[in-house]
Amino acid sequence: MTSTTGGRTAATTVNGVGTSPARPDGTRKVRGEFAYSSDLWHEDMLWGATLRSPYPHARVTGVDIAAAVAVPGVYAVLTHDDVPGLNRYGLEHPDQPVLADDVVRYRGEPVAVVAADHPETAQRAVKLIDVTYDVLDPVTDAEEAVRGDVAAVHPGGNVVRHAAIRRGEQASQADVVVTGRYEVGMQDQAFLGPESGLAVPDGSGGVDLYVATQWLHVDQQQIVAALGVSPEQVRLTLAGVGGAFGGREDLSMQIHASLLALYTGNPVKMVYNREESFYGHVHRHPATMYYEHGATRDGRLVYVTARIYLDGGAYASSTGAVVGNAATLGVGPYDVPNVRIDCWGTYTNNPPCGAMRGFGAVQAAFGYESQMDKLAAACGLSPTEVRRRNAMCEGTVMPTGQTVDSAAPVAELLDRLDAMPLPSGPSRDAGVADLRSLPGGVSNTTHGEGVVRGVGYAVGIKNICFSEGFDDYSTARVRLAAVGGEPAVTVQTAAAEVGQGLVTILQQIVRTELGVDQVTILPAGTSIGSAGSTSASRQSYMTGGAVRAAALKVRGALLSHAATTLSRTAAELHLDGGKLASAADGVLADLVDVLGEAEFDETVEWRHRPTEALDPETGQGNAHVQYGFAAHRAVVDVDVELGLVKVVSLDCVQDVGKALNPQAVVGQIQGGSAQGLGLALMEEIRTDGGVIRNPSFTDYLIPTVLDMPPMNIEVLELADPHAPYGLRGVGEPPTISSTPAIVAAIRAATGKELLRVPVRPDHLI
Template sequence: MSLTPAELTSAVAGGIGSSPQRPDGNLKVRGEFAYSSDLWHEDMIWGATLRSPHPHARIRSVDITGALQVPGVYAVLTHRDVPGLNLYGLEHKDQPVLAEDVVRYQGEPIALVGADHPETARRAMERIEVEYEVLEPVVDMETAVDDPPLHPGGNLVRHVPIRRGDQDARAEVVVTGRYEVGMQDQAFLGPESGLAVPAEDGGVDLYVATQWLHVDQAQVAAALGLPLEKVRLTLSGVGGAFGGREDLSMQVHACLLALHTGKPTKMVYNREESFYGHVHRHPAVLHYEHGADRTGRLVYVKARIHLDGGAYASSTGAVVANAATLGIGPYEVPNVTVDCWGVYTNNPPCGAMRGFGAVQTGFAYESQMDKLAAALGMDPVDLRLVNAMSEGSVMPTGQVVDSAAPVARLLELVRAKPLPPRPTAVDLRDLPGGVSNTTHGEGVVRGVGYAVGIKNICFSEGFDDYSTARVRLQVINGEPVALAHTAAVEVGQGLVTIMQQIVRTELGVERVTILPMDTGIGNGGSTSASRQTYVTGGAVKAACAAVRLRLARLARDRTPAGLDPTALDLTALDLTALDPTAPAPDPASPDPAPFDPAPFDLAALLGNEVIEETAEWRHRATEPLDPVTGQGNAHVQYGFAAHRAVVDVDTELGLVKVVELACAQDVGRALNPQAVLGQIQGGSAQGLGLAVMEEIQVEGGRVRNPSFTDYLIPTVLDMPPMTIDVLELADPHAPYGVRGVGEPPTISSTPAIVAAVRAATGRDLPRVPVRPEHITGT
């Protein structure tokens, strides 16, 4: 007897394909969930960070005498107290733990204070005297390469060229545009926080909200001058991330204070410090030229893309590669010329944020498609359909798209949706400006806009991207129970639920406990790039397969009394889950089941036996881009989403209300349908924010709005109703056929909303977020 996963879902409650309750859901709704800022330890002290008020300055001297004299202060540390390497970074170790002779952005850490109370630490911090020689900041991303170097080797972090086809191609219809994307913040709700506890072995235990435990561990250990095994990280409750927790913030600082004082040390940023303490989305300036024939078919695309990486590299190199390789959108274009540069400036550091390079280019190429449609006198959706890529299309990098790419179908689905009716009576809640009573409908015009986007899934360019999972099966109190352990980080996206669903499906056990995530197990990789369900899901599935093989062997030796051994199908033992080099199964056939636990009383079969297996799972290999042509199979998988936006715009006041968003997205297979919808809604909300409200205002390298009073994010009153079509076109190369979900809707929602505002106003609107003055022209 052998059951498919779909059949197991019906046999075991909460398996894949269902939407079980999140294990952390009730606690979060009731406000009882323990986040990292809630951590507490007996006799702990509090840490505070002194930060530079200047975006660029030379440090002449640092006097900590006054801070040390404050009662209750245990330590004041500078770069001289860093025992190991005073540098860290995701791709390049270019960022000091504590500044030495120069500061390169406003908010750069200079000194640390540890005290018996957070207010004591802050008061002492204010008594540290720093003498600066203020320097002229480098702030223009388009000219930064030629400005005085901020780092050895100059201000260029990375340049990626893409060259395909005829570089001198000509076309009958040509449109050009210059576009700008402002600096967006991840705006997670839980500020940076954690607790470092000195250990008896001379090491340290760090409890922290992060996105990547093992990469944090490596950077912290290097700074502390300790071996990896003496720096142990455990995940604490994470209040959102969206890329902003991939880089270090307080991790090394808390550990330094803990080891220096011998006391547990807690650090919690306030909201203003959080704006300075993490990376943001790269602002961008993008120059595009599209050429097409009279039928609308694209002949060539040329693009020059500038990304502002800020003071330190972070993940700028990878963001540049994404922007370049995805920079023409989900379209077939025979001739492509793209250059993308990421540079150092004295603006705030920028790194990972949901969409990771594809958001910036998505706004530009979709704006170009609307401009081209207007020049051709074509419907903007029809133009996209003429050029839409599909399975088998070739990317500008030469990579063949070898799984579903239903771009045309997604566009047709959103276009076919009925448009929302216009209000028959004036209700302030339905108007731009809402209950602020700014308008009663005068000057309000409705617009409709469309957009589609493409995003790579998982890490790229030959990165050894894998995850590790350990699954244990045993009997507790007479009931079979499974425990799953990974270092893959739950940041609110629902990975803990997905892991439970996979284990239930693969082992037929209803009770599944997810152990705390920590560095006590192999690397789980980063919770980013829409990769965790794909990669950690694959690792959990592989570990379960190993457990099932052990169960099969156990069943051979210990067949339960009364069960006919011929009912066991022990011949169809599938080893592909354990061997990533084995051919993928035919996606049209049922998922093989190496051992079906359904006929067994598992408790009786297991007895006192404990079965535990660990598996690593890697997706198929990628390769680096050619440094001259940009050619190469750089990406694992592609995800696609399309949006239609309906907006009402008060053209006199410049106010926008998004009336409705329709979205269609291919998710490969919806392991948890409710979570999939939540990801699409959340990504669309962040795209809406970038379209019409979210921007960190930076002038001369200084942040003007480091608070949620002045940095606006969409609320429930700003998010419109959404209609969502979810396609499940399985990727034969992925576990269960899954396709990453979280990022694609962020890419297409922004240009769709701006396209709708253009339709309502007739204005060009080449910059996001769109401000009232852009609409009114004042």
């Protein structure tokens, strides 16, 4: 956009930070033309398939592949004997076999892989592999696992991590004491794009892998170790990712496809089907939590004591970090002088659990927010008042001893929620109401009979970026040159776009810093340094920060160059709308002319300020770099005779520091809230003796458009001075408070205690 003012031309950069330009991949996705990882294809490609353990715990006593190998069209049948490098991988501990050797520890654990010229042939061959098992008793109870009452799932025992937080008095007394035991079921990420990828051998012992993942470089490290090759021999490129939510942090088919490709010399594609996907990725840790809150009669917290058990399942995955979050964030967004929290992450023979949006903070929030409502009732306060009286703010000291050093507007979030209008009351006018507005929807279960309304509130807290002393960085390369008579920028990072819109944000950042409209985000791959994971609500902060830093270096070099060309000082020049300008004289030149044949190319490795490890005895330490906050108010109509629930409204206020892309921010809040609604009402992987009973979207239910209400959303922008543009990570906080707010509303409607999520109809009658 160029406008003329007072005879001088001023240019303005459009579609920069703070606006909501269209996603570069948006149209293709909406039209069904976007290539996801499951759409990959290669000449002479083979299809991989995986044989999985039918038992949650068994000793493998024999594997006979002869019949499978004999099937025409089968190129390879590989077992653990064929893993050339380390037959172990894992995000925090390499404890998971690439292919099972002596013991299988969960139902669905890979035992062998097959490559064939047709997916059907591969599946048939899988069925012909004869594995003999000596079935063992599964360990399925996390508390028993911690107590050591049961067999050790791994040689070192069943505790993956115990985190202890000790602050203030450890034997406090209080006038009002409320206690509760709470449970959170195993939620699934339920991304729509199944695990899939294509491994292409390079003919000299290396492989190019195209895969949907969250963190290319950590995939690469684990693949390299298993294949026993050098890092340069395993090159990853991000394929189209159909959702992640944490479920793609761990490896799925990456090593298997690479092994098969190197063994056969052919490209190998693997795609899980929906059922296999439920076995092929980690889930949210189920939790059992014992809370005790002590407070004064006027509802001011004196102490919180908690014991939290997180079931990590068969392998460690990211259990240690999840434990760290649940422990350090275990009292919620409140100022509590005396804290004693113990949190354990365990091994069992349940499905492995690891990263999922909210990452430990979700489970704890159901506990502490349920407790805050109990405390409100015990003190005769409203749910918002009890929270306001204890709300943390900037300057509050966390249970870890860390002082919160940027905005923590907990009370303001609640005030704003309270000020939002409530929806009109439930319709009891039989025959008039639209069935879709009632519990049960068009299933026609009520015309208003039995419907009772309830309102509930919750606030949550989440750490943003990686914590506990992790060296968290991202790498970005920004290159500016004239292309076809226009200034054009290319941006290269290894950051995974998983649907959240990072590709749009990175374009916006470059436009703002360089005043260039044409910005191309190159495919993400390991040809550049790590960007860290697309998780912990960190990519806008970290890769956004890295791209900004690289763009600023480009700008510095460019302005020096332009200063010479234009006989000015670099300090008086700025870039805007494809022009070079000075404050005094307006536009001086077109950027494309100044660029000429020059090229500015900068790569930056960018870090957030360092964090510290927690003291192992006391849990003290500046463990987190930034905190994010969101609050929800849920209004529900409950059919109290049938136990069916319609969420009528789910309003949210969240501080995002700076909305780089306001539309994407709202999208994150809507999506996160919906995922929280799912956990409140329906989303659970049900297991029996370690076996998943509902590995399908027929029986693992996620909310539909008739379950998720329209939302009123208020976005606050209280800048964090430590973060790029003042931004605060957006993706996870709305998932955290949504669940307890909905359950609180159901409690208000039914008077039921509701100590477990998801709340099922039979809990309500």
